Amino acid sequence: MFNRERTRRHMTDGAFASPFPVEDPVALAALEVAQSGLAAAVRALADATVRTRVAAPDLAAVAEQVETLTARLLAEAQEGPLGLETDSAGRLRDHGNAMVGMRNPIAPPLVVTGDESGSTSCALTLGAGYEGPPGYVHGGIVAAVLDQVLGSVPAHLGLPGMTAYLNTTYRRPTPLGAPLHCRGWVERVDGWKVHARGEIRDAQDLVTAEAEALFVVPRWAREHLDRPTGDAAGTAPGGEAAQEPSAS
Numbered sequence: 001m002f003n004r005e006r007t008r009r010h011m012t013d014g015a016f017a018s019p020f021p022v023e024d025p026v027a028l029a030a031l032e033v034a035q036s037g038l039a040a041a042v043r044a045l046a047d048a049t050v051r052t053r054v055a056a057p058d059l060a061a062v063a064e065q066v067e068t069l070t071a072r073l074l075a076e077a078q079e080g081p082l083g084l085e086t087d088s089a090g091r092l093r094d095h096g097n098a099m100v101g102m103r104n105p106i107a108p109p110l111v112v113t114g115d116e117s118g119s120t121s122c123a124l125t126l127g128a129g130y131e132g133p134p135g136y137v138h139g140g141i142v143a144a145v146l147d148q149v150l151g152s153v154p155a156h157l158g159l160p161g162m163t164a165y166l167n168t169t170y171r172r173p174t175p176l177g178a179p180l181h182c183r184g185w186v187e188r189v190d191g192w193k194v195h196a197r198g199e200i201r202d203a204q205d206l207v208t209a210e211a212e213a214l215f216v217v218p219r220w221a222r223e224h225l226d227r228p229t230g231d232a233a234g235t236a237p238g239g240e241a242a243q244e245p246s247a248s
């Protein structure tokens with residue numbers, strides 16, 4: 001089902017080639033533009049909802065309008081979560097993902113890029129809707145960002161795994177409304193297990209949070225993937241020694 005050679009063509013986003021053909025890629029691409037446009041608009045609505053200072057009658061009027069729009073969308077909707085879908089470029093996508101899902105207004109959305117060495121990276125700014133301590137990002141959101149960016153490390157190695165653990169250390173508060181940069185890198189590959197590390201830095205290049213994590217390809221998914229070629233001695237599948245990227 002998943003083929004690492006085919007996947008390499010799209011390695012910057014870590015997505016796997018889909019085994020399912022797309023009937024009409026042009027129509028699907030147009031639908032995707034509309035879907036991501038709606039998610040962006042609702043994301044902006046959520047941000048405005050947190051920050052608005054308009055009077056109560058206006059709030060009530062807007063709530064009524066939003067309820068009408070919700071009913072319009074639910075006129076044709078699927079029951080459960082989206083799971084994996086094939087996109088117009090023929091790649092498997094998790095459009096409902098809470099961190100990267102292009103159809104999900106809850107997602108920031110993160111745009112994570114990476115390469116076959118297992119290094120991943122993402123620039124982001126989190127707004128008022130992600131607040132924890134006053135003026136700073138909620139610790140659970142910080143962990144979710146690290147989970148996603150570090151979780152993309154095994155995906156870029158062709159070994160998409162689930163988080164077995166994510167140990168997060170909060171060095172200093174992560175500011176809201178300011179540019180942040182999150183990076184992940186492979187520390188060690190041990191068969192179907194990928195050990196990864198990563199960090200978030202603020203605009204002053206100070207580390208606000210760091211994490212080490214283990215991602216495991218679930219047993220039920222292994223038959224669909226190439227056998228891992230890494231070993232337990234700190235070697236990535238590509239054969240290169242795993243290293244922390246230099247700070248920049």
Ligand SMILES: CCCCCCCCCCCCCCCC(=O)SCCNC(=O)CCNC(=O)[C@H](O)C(C)(C)COP(=O)(O)OP(=O)(O)OC[C@H]1O[C@@H](n2cnc3c(N)ncnc32)[C@H](O)[C@@H]1OP(=O)(O)O
Pocket residue numbers: 014015016092093094147148149151152155160161162163164165193214216217218219220
């Ligand atoms: C697919 C296409 C995608 C396309 C799109 C691409 C983009 C892709 C980006 C993805 C980015 C996602 C980033 C968010 C990722 C989540 O949020 S995942 C959600 C949170 N995590 C979970 O829900 C996981 C829940 N846990 C489980 O499902 C299972 O425990 C696991 C982790 C899959 C392992 O279960 P299992 O497959 O039955 O394997 P099991 O035999 O228990 O363990 C295998 C090995 O791992 C070790 N292990 C397991 N757990 C632990 C642990 N906690 N500590 C230490 N060792 C452990 C075992 O000791 C064993 O070691 P060995 O004996 O082989 O040496």
